[in-house]
Amino acid sequence: MKISIVIPIMNKHQLTLDCLKFIEKNEKNVEEVIIIDNSDDNFADYSSSKELNLTFLKKIKILENKENLGVRASLNQGWKEAKSEIVLFMHNDLMIYEKDFDKKITDTFKKLPEVAMIGAFGAKGLGTSNIYQGHYEMNQLARSLNVSEARMDKNVHGFRNLKKEFENVAVFDGMFMAIRKTLLEKVKGFDKITQTFHNYDNLMCIKSLENGFENIVIKLDVYHLGGATTVSQDWSANFGKTKQEVHEDAHPPLYSYGKGLLPIFIEDVYNEDSEIIGYQLFMDRKLKKTKIYE
Numbered sequence: 205m206k207i208s209i210v211i212p213i214m215n216k217h218q219l220t221l222d223c224l225k226f227i228e229k230n231e232k233n234v235e236e237v238i239i240i241d242n243s244d245d246n247f248a249d250y251s252s253s254k255e256l257n258l259t260f261l262k263k264i265k266i267l268e269n270k271e272n273l274g275v276r277a278s279l280n281q282g283w284k285e286a287k288s289e290i291v292l293f294m295h296n297d298l299m300i301y302e303k304d305f306d307k308k309i310t311d312t313f314k315k316l317p318e319v320a321m322i323g324a325f326g327a328k329g330l331g332t333s334n335i336y337q338g339h340y341e342m343n344q345l346a347r348s349l350n351v352s353e354a355r356m357d358k359n360v361h362g363f364r365n366l367k368k369e370f371e372n373v374a375v376f377d378g379m380f381m382a383i384r385k386t387l388l389e390k391v392k393g394f395d396k397i398t399q400t401f402h403n404y405d406n407l408m409c410i411k412s413l414e415n416g417f418e419n420i421v422i423k424l425d426v427y428h429l430g431g432a433t434t435v436s437q438d439w440s441a442n443f444g445k446t447k448q449e450v451h452e453d454a455h456p457p458l459y460s461y462g463k464g465l466l467p468i469f470i471e472d473v474y475n476e477d478s479e480i481i482g483y484q485l486f487m488d489r490k491l492k493k494t495k496i497y498e
Contacts, residue, residue, distance in 0.1 A: 205310040206235040207290045207382065210282030212275055214242045219429075220296040221255060228260040230300050232307040235288045239266045240278040275378075276404050280393040283385065289313075291388065295379040297429040301355065305424060309382050312370065312422055320387040320417030321409060323376030324424045325352045325363065329469030330374055330406070353423040356430075370420045372483045372495075374413070374468045378405030379428050387412060395461075403458045410462055413485065464488055 209227065213220050220239070227237065241247045248266050256264075267281060283291045290310060302308065309322055328349035351371050352363035391411045394404045409419050445453065459466055465487050473482035473496065482496035 205290060205314060206233060206288045207292050207306045207310060208235055208283075208286035208288035209237045209292045209294060210240065210279065210286060211237065211294050211296050212240040212242065212278035212282065213247060213296050214272055215244060216296060217243070217245075217247050220247060223294070223296045223299060224260075224264070225255060226299045226301065228256055230303050230305055232304040234263060234306050236286070237264045238282045238285055239264065240273075240282050241266055241268045242272040242274075242278060276394045279404065283383075283388050283393060286385065289385055290382055291385055292380070292382040293378060295428070298379050299427045299429075301425040301427065305426075308422065308424070312420075313382075313384065316370075316418070316420070318418050319420050320384045320412045320415075321376075321419040322382040323373070323419070323421050324354055324380040324426050325350065325356075325428075326371070326373030326376040326419070326421035327351075328373055328472075330467050351421050353421075353425065355425065355427040366421065366423050367480050370422045371472070371480065372470050372485075373419055373421050374470050375406045375409040376419065376421060380424075380426060381405060381408075383408065383412075384417075387415070387417060390415060403454050407458060407461065410465060410468065413468065413487065414465060 211220065211223065224237065227234065239247055246266075246268055248268070265285070267285065269278075269281075273281065279293060282293070290313060292306075292309065312322060313319060328351070350361065350363045351366055351373065352358075352361075353366050354363065356363060358364060391408070395407060412419050462468075467489065468485075468487050471484045471486065472480045473484060473494075475481045480497075482494065484491055484495075485493040
């Protein structure tokens with residue numbers, strides 16, 4: 205079992221090169237790295253940099269688009285091109301410090317065939333009353349009970365370290381998510397339910413759970429710069445809205461799709477020693493699944 209990595213980019217070429225250098229340094233046997241290039245000027249000249257060795261350069265495939273396709277279309281373009289059973293989608297502002305990270309991911313997929321998605325940052329639940337208002341009761345999107353093993357400020361981002369080698373979660377961030385290609389084929393990739401790029405990751409996580417699979421976060425030493433992929437401070441002007449308005453508008457369509465499924469949350473099952481021994485999956489406030497780890 206191998207991994208294809210898909211990274212959509214728009215300009216920020218040095219940042220992408222830095223991201224690739226960490227992949228090169230810490231990969232075990234990545235099959236290919238597919239760059240979806242939506243940039244004003246092509247990334248190809250940068251990718252031939254002497255900063256990357258020839259063996260790794262041969263793994264890089266660049267798909268150059270004449271115009272910016274946007275995130276969803278780029279992700280769909282990437283996974284359809286991918287050769288491997290596992291497709292790892294990454295942002296180019298995420299740096300991987302974990303040695304042999306790809307082997308750790310594929311080993312986990314082999315060990316847990318019920319898992320369709322693996323992330324580095326995860327949230328146990330969807331649905332609170334204190335974020336963007338939508339059209340349905342408790343249909344707001346919030347990252348509550350976050351878990352991570354990343355080099356990020358735990359207080360700022362609300363993350364805590366994993367309590368075991370992996371934990372089941374409801375959703376995780378698209379900055380790093382590994383997905384079985386069988387799931388991508390089954391759900392026909394990433395849907396476009398809003399004009400912006402928001403919520404493609406959460407929607408895929410929901411589809412995974414909806415189809416009977418599990419989503420987990422594993423211990424991975426990565427660092428996300430955060431916001432570095434935004435090419436300018438006024439990117440939301442392309443939609444004729446403020447950044448806040450873009451975020452708010454993105455939520456109702458997701459929850460309209462998920463009506464009858466949302467809120468979704470994972471409730472951990474503990475033993476007398478406060479150790480996680482399993483989980484319960486709730487969808488639309490109904491218990492859908494209970495699992496006790498062996």
